[in-house]
Amino acid sequence: MSTAPEGVVIVGGSVAGVRCAQALRQKGFTGSIRVVEGEPHAPYDKPELSKTVLTAGDAPRPLLADGEAATLDITLLQGEIATGIDVEARLVETSSGRRVEYSVLVIATGSRARRLAAFGDATNVHYLRTLDDASRLRHDITSARTVAVVGGGFIGGEVASAARTMGSEVTIVEAAGRLMSRSMPAEVAGEVQGIYEAHGVRLSFGAAVAGPSESSHHRVGGIELGDGRQVAADAVVIGIGSVPNTEWLSGSALVLDDGVVCTPDLRAVGVDDVYAVGDVARIRDDRSGVSRRDEHWTSAREQAAVVAQNIVAGGDIEFHSSGYVWSDQFGHRLQHAGVCDPGPDASVEVSSVAGGGRLFLHRSPSGELMGVTGIDAQREFLKARRALLAAAVGPA
Amino acid sequence: MKIEIDRETCNGYGNCVIAAPDVLDLEPDTNIAFVLDGHPVESDRAAILDAVADCPVQALRLVDDA
Numbered sequence: 001m002s003t004a005p006e007g008v009v010i011v012g013g014s015v016a017g018v019r020c021a022q023a024l025r026q027k028g029f030t031g032s033i034r035v036v037e038g039e040p041h042a043p044y045d046k047p048e049l050s051k052t053v054l055t056a057g058d059a060p061r062p063l064l065a066d067g068e069a070a071t072l073d074i075t076l077l078q079g080e081i082a083t084g085i086d087v088e089a090r091l092v093e094t095s096s097g098r099r100v101e102y103s104v105l106v107i108a109t110g111s112r113a114r115r116l117a118a119f120g121d122a123t124n125v126h127y128l129r130t131l132d133d134a135s136r137l138r139h140d141i142t143s144a145r146t147v148a149v150v151g152g153g154f155i156g157g158e159v160a161s162a163a164r165t166m167g168s169e170v171t172i173v174e175a176a177g178r179l180m181s182r183s184m185p186a187e188v189a190g191e192v193q194g195i196y197e198a199h200g201v202r203l204s205f206g207a208a209v210a211g212p213s214e215s216s217h218h219r220v221g222g223i224e225l226g227d228g229r230q231v232a233a234d235a236v237v238i239g240i241g242s243v244p245n246t247e248w249l250s251g252s253a254l255v256l257d258d259g260v261v262c263t264p265d266l267r268a269v270g271v272d273d274v275y276a277v278g279d280v281a282r283i284r285d286d287r288s289g290v291s292r293r294d295e296h297w298t299s300a301r302e303q304a305a306v307v308a309q310n311i312v313a314g315g316d317i318e319f320h321s322s323g324y325v326w327s328d329q330f331g332h333r334l335q336h337a338g339v340c341d342p343g344p345d346a347s348v349e350v351s352s353v354a355g356g357g358r359l360f361l362h363r364s365p366s367g368e369l370m371g372v373t374g375i376d377a378q379r380e381f382l383k384a385r386r387a388l389l390a391a392a393v394g395p396a
Numbered sequence: 397m398k399i400e401i402d403r404e405t406c407n408g409y410g411n412c413v414i415a416a417p418d419v420l421d422l423e424p425d426t427n428i429a430f431v432l433d434g435h436p437v438e439s440d441r442a443a444i445l446d447a448v449a450d451c452p453v454q455a456l457r458l459v460d461d462a
Contacts, residue, residue: 019449026445047452061454298411301450326409326452333408378427382410389414 005103005273006031008311009092011082012108013037015045016278016300018063020106023308025072033074036092036100038081041131047297049134050158051328055165057138060131082109082248087271104273104311107249107260108304111242111279111295116150118211119236122220125212126237128155140235144168148223148233150209152179154327154334155239157192160201161329163237170201171231173223175208184336185346188360188373192334195375199330204231212236242295244280258282259293264318266307275310277303283319298324322389323371333378337385338362338371353377359384398459399431399444406455412447419444429456 008024010017013035021033037043043063052058069076077100084093085105092100113127124144126137137159141147147163149156152174160170176182179189179196196203207227212220222232244259255261255269259282266281268274276282278300284291294303299321306319327334340346340362349361357376361384364370369388374381399419408427412420419435422428436444441458448456 022449045454297452298450305446305449322414324411324414328407335409378408378410379422379424382413382422385410385414386417 005311007034007102008032008104008106009034009036009100009102010106010108011036011092012110012278012280013039013043013063013076013078014108014110014278014300015063015297016110016304017106017108018043019301020108020277020304020308021074022064022068022072023305024311025074027308027312029308029312031103033072034077034100035074036077036080036082036094038079038095039130039132040079042078043076044131045297046129049131050128050155051162053131053134054138054141054159054162060134085249085252085254087253087274090273102273105275106307106311107268107274107276107280108278109245109248109280111244111293113238114241114243116209116211116238116240118209119220119238122212122215122218122236124219124235126235128159128237128239129242137235137237141166141168144234146171146222146233147235147237148173148231149237149239150223151239151241152176152181152203152205153183153239153241154325154329156237157196157329158327159237159239160196161199163235164199164201164330168235171204171233172196172201173204173207173209173225173231175206177206179203180342182342183340184342184373185340185348185360185362186344187346187348187350188375191358191375195330195332204229242279244282244293246280257291261291265310265316266303266319267310267316275307277307294321294323296323296325298322320392322385324385332376334373334375335378335381336371336373337381338369338388340371340373351380353380397436397438397441397461399436400457400459401429401431402455402457403428405453406451407453409452411450411452412456415447415450416440416443420447 044060048060081095113129119125147168149172163170207225210224210226213224213230214221253270260276261269279295324337347363359377359380360373362371372384406428419440
């Protein structure tokens with residue numbers, strides 16, 4: 001059972017897939033490693049796509065250093081989109097008609113932006129997921145006098161920040177009554193709202209997007225809201241969540257439910273020797289009843305290490321998320337770790353830190369520390385994050 | 397073995413401190429990562445490799461002695 005497999009195929013060359021390949025070698029795996037990646041670009045890291053790739057046209061950081069793929073003997077099948085799987089024959093079919101055989105398969109196909117169908121494929125309507133998306137968006141923002149951002153989450157905030165830096169007027173359109181209504185309690189959202197207002201961002205709450213306002217020549221004139229209001233915009237950016245890329249797996253024995261359903265050791269349910277990592281992995285823990293996808297950079301890295309370990313050692317180490325996310329916007333650093341109750345009854349302890357930052361400690365109804373959020377409070381946040389880890393109980 | 401920290405790139409995310417708490421910390425004034433006295437030692441290797449992989453801006457490198 002603990003004989004290491006011959007060949008690992010990883011489908012998806014973003015952070016989860018590439019870090020998994022690297023971790024396999026780090027842990028001594030000597031079989032072949034092939035990474036199937038649909039994008040034409042060498043594997044790159046995505047956090048900067050909503051930051052300096054937009055504002056400065058910087059290239060995103062490569063996930064593999066120069067020569068690293070050769071040194072680690074990792075084969076990249078670049079520009080190959082996985083189109084199907086045959087779990088009996090253990091092979092992945094790709095867009096070029098290739099059939100890639102595996103002993104162990106790691107599914108790391110990530111997610112794509114959720115689209116608003118009413119906006120069709122208008123050229124000035126943007127979703128931000130890939131380098132090509134970011135390049136097109138940068139081009140458009142550069143000449144846009146007004147930008148409308150749909151969705152008041154982290155991505156929306158970062159795009160708004162970039163667009164303000166580049167001189168555009170920005171409106172954030174959020175259907176809920178405040179920012180981050182499903183992820184953060186009101187105390188945190190209020191602080192973030194204050195930052196946006198201080199930087200001249202207009203905020204529209206409480207009305208969903210009905211569709212584009214007048215469109216012509218494949219361009220929209222802005223957004224029409226459900227209450228009839230119009231938000232004029234030269235460019236529209238939609239950041240309203242993601243959809244896991246699982247279509248290529250449909251019809252197989254894999255269990256799909258808004259992601260590839262896996263056990264906490266990241267093995268896919270229903271098929272042997274298949275794992276999932278990153279945005280596409282839906283972890284279902286039957287003991288706790290928790291089912292979730294962790295769509296964060298740090299989780300992807302942590303999951304990649306767990307899967308590599310389980311492949312190499314044939315073990316069943318479980319993934320425990322540190323729940324760490326960060327966002328850089330308007331010159332401010334937002335960080336969060338652990339969990340929090342975004343609802344109105346949340347127990348949040350707010351404190352000010354030197355230099356004007358804020359620290360938010362999220363407590364359970366019984367008073368235990370569940371999570372921490374920091375705004376410009378790196379040291380205090382790190383201290384609380386360590387306390388959170390130290391307090392984490394449960395099976396190792 | 398030594399740890400190279402790119403001070404221009406380090407942005408104080410703190411992931412490295414979580415990955416390798418015995419080896420790294422953030423400077424109090426700048427929030428730039430630094431190596432704790434007496435480190436790195438060979439037994440830190442796995443934690444340091446995690447820290448390198450966990451840095452969102454690739455500011456850390458583990459360099460083996462030539």
